[in-house]
Amino acid sequence: MLELEGVNRTVGGERHIVDVSLKLERGSVNVLLGPTLAGKTSLMRLMAGLDEPTSGKIVMDGRDVTGVPVRKRNVAMVYQQFINYPTLSVFENIASPLRLQKQPKSVIEDKVKKAAELMKLSGFLDRTPLELSGGQQQRTALARALVKGAELVLLDEPLANLDYKLREELREELPKIFAETGAIFVYATTEPHEALLLGGRTATLSQGRVTQFGETPDVYRRPKDLLTARTFSDPPLNVLKVEKRGLSFHGAHGVHFAAAPRHRELADGRYLAGIRPHHLERGRAEGEDETRAVIEGRIALSEVTGSETFIHADHGHGPGGETAASPATIRDEEGVNRIIALVHGVHRVETGEPVRLAFDPNHVLLFTETGMAADRSAGTAAPIAA
Amino acid sequence: MSEATFDHTGSRAAPDARQAEHDRLPASGRSASAMRARERARNPRFKAKALIPILYILFLLLPIYWLVNMSFKTNQEILSGFSLIPAEPTLRNYQVIFGDPSWYMGYVNSIIYVVLNMVISVSVALPAAYAFSRYRFLGDKHLFFWLLTNRMAPPAVFALPFFQLYSAFGLIDTHIAVALAHCLFNVPLAVWILEGFMSGVPKEIDETAYIDGYSFPKFFFKIFMPLIASGIGVAAFFCFMFSWVELLIARTLTVTEAKPIAAIMTRTVSASGLDWGVLAAAGALTIVPGAIVIWFVRNYIAKGFALGRV
Numbered sequence: 127m128l129e130l131e132g133v134n135r136t137v138g139g140e141r142h143i144v145d146v147s148l149k150l151e152r153g154s155v156n157v158l159l160g161p162t163l164a165g166k167t168s169l170m171r172l173m174a175g176l177d178e179p180t181s182g183k184i185v186m187d188g189r190d191v192t193g194v195p196v197r198k199r200n201v202a203m204v205y206q207q208f209i210n211y212p213t214l215s216v217f218e219n220i221a222s223p224l225r226l227q228k229q230p231k232s233v234i235e236d237k238v239k240k241a242a243e244l245m246k247l248s249g250f251l252d253r254t255p256l257e258l259s260g261g262q263q264q265r266t267a268l269a270r271a272l273v274k275g276a277e278l279v280l281l282d283e284p285l286a287n288l289d290y291k292l293r294e295e296l297r298e299e300l301p302k303i304f305a306e307t308g309a310i311f312v313y314a315t316t317e318p319h320e321a322l323l324l325g326g327r328t329a330t331l332s333q334g335r336v337t338q339f340g341e342t343p344d345v346y347r348r349p350k351d352l353l354t355a356r357t358f359s360d361p362p363l364n365v366l367k368v369e370k371r372g373l374s375f376h377g378a379h380g381v382h383f384a385a386a387p388r389h390r391e392l393a394d395g396r397y398l399a400g401i402r403p404h405h406l407e408r409g410r411a412e413g414e415d416e417t418r419a420v421i422e423g424r425i426a427l428s429e430v431t432g433s434e435t436f437i438h439a440d441h442g443h444g445p446g447g448e449t450a451a452s453p454a455t456i457r458d459e460e461g462v463n464r465i466i467a468l469v470h471g472v473h474r475v476e477t478g479e480p481v482r483l484a485f486d487p488n489h490v491l492l493f494t495e496t497g498m499a500a501d502r503s504a505g506t507a508a509p510i511a512a
Numbered sequence: 513m514s515e516a517t518f519d520h521t522g523s524r525a526a527p528d529a530r531q532a533e534h535d536r537l538p539a540s541g542r543s544a545s546a547m548r549a550r551e552r553a554r555n556p557r558f559k560a561k562a563l564i565p566i567l568y569i570l571f572l573l574l575p576i577y578w579l580v581n582m583s584f585k586t587n588q589e590i591l592s593g594f595s596l597i598p599a600e601p602t603l604r605n606y607q608v609i610f611g612d613p614s615w616y617m618g619y620v621n622s623i624i625y626v627v628l629n630m631v632i633s634v635s636v637a638l639p640a641a642y643a644f645s646r647y648r649f650l651g652d653k654h655l656f657f658w659l660l661t662n663r664m665a666p667p668a669v670f671a672l673p674f675f676q677l678y679s680a681f682g683l684i685d686t687h688i689a690v691a692l693a694h695c696l697f698n699v700p701l702a703v704w705i706l707e708g709f710m711s712g713v714p715k716e717i718d719e720t721a722y723i724d725g726y727s728f729p730k731f732f733f734k735i736f737m738p739l740i741a742s743g744i745g746v747a748a749f750f751c752f753m754f755s756w757v758e759l760l761i762a763r764t765l766t767v768t769e770a771k772p773i774a775a776i777m778t779r780t781v782s783a784s785g786l787d788w789g790v791l792a793a794a795g796a797l798t799i800v801p802g803a804i805v806i807w808f809v810r811n812y813i814a815k816g817f818a819l820g821r822v
Contacts, residue, residue: 174723176723196719196722196723197727202723203719203720203723205716207714209716209717210720211717211735212739213738222724222726223724223725226724226726267720270720270724
């Protein structure tokens with residue numbers, strides 16, 4: 127088990143890692159999720175021992191390893207860039223940690239062959255890494271991390287620079303392959319759906335802080351705060367300012383929806399409503415479905431990506447923007463709000479066309495004005511739809 | 513004269529290849545300009561623009577040619593008149609050099625201190641360059657620039673202090689004295705070149721090696737040095753180039769035992785006049801080692817001149 131206790135790292139007055147405490151179990155898959163510069167790589171470097179924390183402790187299986195150099199720890203790491211030893215053959219690249227462990231020749235040969243087979247590199251063992259394609263180079267690096275039999279395997283966006291098909295393939299296989307070794311598996315990514323596919327536990331990072339750490343679906347469904355919800359949403363989370371009045375919520379430009387059962391108990395007042403883009407649908411005629419809420423807007427941009435369409439709509443330009451239902455306090459400060467919807471199917475829409483985007487109030491994530499989840503206690507019925 | 517009139521007058525009289533092709537061509541390809549263009553493509557004609565580099569190269573090679581030419585002539589012929597090729601080619605001049613230890617030992621001395629200097633400079637510069645490329649420390653950028661300023665002073669400035677210093681240590685007239693003195697100029701240059709090459713190697717390779725369990729020395733020799741082998745070659749070449757042609761310090765610090773070839777060449781001046789032929793032969797021979805060394809690093813020299821930063 128790897129424990130980080132109140133770890134901080136400050137470089138030149140800049141706080142790269144702020145007060146991070148994590149417990150990673152053996153044989154578990156752990157995802158570090160966050161945008162670039164959130165501190166994923168910094169955190170991994172601390173875990174590996176490449177950098178020393180400014181303050182805090184790193185404990186491995188009850189042994190304090192803070193400040194122990196990486197050479198003396200049993201870790202493996204794969205970088206986003208394809209890092210191999212260019213002057214050595216692929217075989218020697220994979221064998222290098224084993225050679226340094228002074229393992230017998232036959233064992234080395236055996237292990238390298240096995241790892242090469244898993245990573246589909248069997249035919250390339252005599253080449254040098256630079257004679258391989260990018261995907262093969264990265265698989266060489268992964269094979270090297272695999273043969274080592276490390277207690278802690280750190281993968282820093284290992285698939286980011288690979289082509290789509292290879293990425294899909296490896297993403298499925300990697301956790302399985304490494305789980306068999308019984309190592310603590312840490313995987314950094316910027317993509318929320320990659321975290322969902324990997325499963326396990328997810329730590330969301332934002333500006334050097336871990337905003338939430340827990341079972342991946344749980345973090346996704348019940349984010350502790352707005353920051354976590356934003357991190358764990360791609361395309362970006364839509365956030366509306368709303369005011370609760372009795373059993374319904376009212377937002378700017380005529381948005382209103384009934385409170386979901388889990389929200390009914392909340393006190394009246396102002397909240398932030400987070401709506402995931404894929405929970406929005408193109409609404410049809412008005413009043414078709416009473417339980418669904420509607421946001422009206424004008425299309426600013428639409429992108430078709432194969433079977434799905436991104437619709438960017440400017441909310442606030444729509445017809446019926448001035449409705450008696452919108453509370454005066456919110457309407458005054460709210461300008462044009464850009465809403466992004468991810469809808470199934472190919473939708474050919476013209477820019478400037480009015481659009482009605484509908485959502486189920488049950489899917490709404492509700493936060494207080496300070497950004498904390500308003501409904502932590504109650505579970506939501508929202509299914510995971512990646 | 514148009515193409516048509518040419519056809520009428522010349523078609524029967526000159527049934528050559530050009531005419532045959534003319535007949536095979538479609539009408540559109542029979543114009544005078546099209547014919548001329550084809551002619552040019554088939555038989556690349558000399559372009560006036562090419563004359564400029566050719567003249568330039570000839571101009572550069574002329575003194576070298578003259579030196580080699582002279583080295584095969586007798587003194588009498590050299591002094592008697594102008595000839596592009598030796599009238600009576602002779603190897604006497606080379607025989608003088610290779611037959612006399614006091615002559616050829618000049619080459620041996622030069623090579624010894626040049627090689628010593630190359631080895632010292634590169635082996636000192638390697639760790640320094642690694643530090644500059646991988647670590648940030650107080651004043652690193654200033655120190656790095658200051659290194660290069662050492663090269664900006666003329667060697668003559670250092671001749672006297674070096675002489676005084678090496679006399680005090682009893683190092684005068686040894687190969688190591690010259691090799692060490694040249695380090696003042698060569699180490700900074702080698703550091704700059706090697707730092708450029710090293711910075712081209714991603715830092716993650718170092719880290720991957722440490723994660724794999726390499727100790728620093730093992731990583732440096734087994735992984736890192738092969739990666740910058742061309743840089744080491746180029747740095748050594750630049751050290752060679754400076755040390756081989758440097759005359760002033762080498763002469764100041766030596767008497768007889770470690771005298772460089774350039775100093776020995778002054779022996780050709782005697783009471784009976786100048787031995788032109790031997791001087792030319794000695795000069796021609798000094799070009800040879802440089803040419804050999806250049807051959808090995810020819811593909812990397814451009815990068816070396818940019819201090820490894822291309």
